[in-house]
Amino acid sequence: MDQKKFDAGLKVRREVLGAAYVDKSIANADDFIKPMQELVTEYCWGEIWTREGLPKKTRSIINLAMLTALNRPNELKLHLRGALRNGVTKEEIKEIFLQTAIYCGVPAALDSFKTAQQVFAEEDE
Structure with missing residues (x-):
């Protein structure tokens, strides 16, 4: 493991997903899932999210579309x-999901709209 990339990834991961969530995920990682937590932190967050080519907001927009397409x-x-933390507005999220309805399918987009409603309600509390 590249400790420098892991540390950089951990910093960005905490910024985007929230320190409490990330710290809990890492603390609760047993021997089975620990390698996956390390891989995600080092490569997804330390290698890709730290690149200068795209701002975090754009990366979040892309992720919302891809996760809708993959139905995850x-x-x-x-x-x-994370998208909300990165400055993506609810209006922009709505437009992302409308776009995915056409290119990824209405059922996938509907699920994403429903998931977003739940997250927005939790965030508004």
Whole structure:
């Protein structure tokens, strides 16, 4: 493991997903899932999210569309919260999901709209 990339990834991951969530994920990682937590932190966050080519807001927009296409609601919840932290507005999220309805399918987009409603309600509390 590249400790420098892991540390940089951990910093960005905490900024986007929230320190409490990230710290809990790492603390609760047993021997089975620990390698996956390390891989995600080092490569997804330390290698890609730290690149200068795209701002975090754009990366969040792309992730919302891809997670809708892949129909991954658990990851979508995390990245919805991250998108809000990265400055993506609810109006922009709505437009992202309308766009995905055409290119990824209406059922996938509907699930994303429903997931977003849940996240927005939790964030508004």
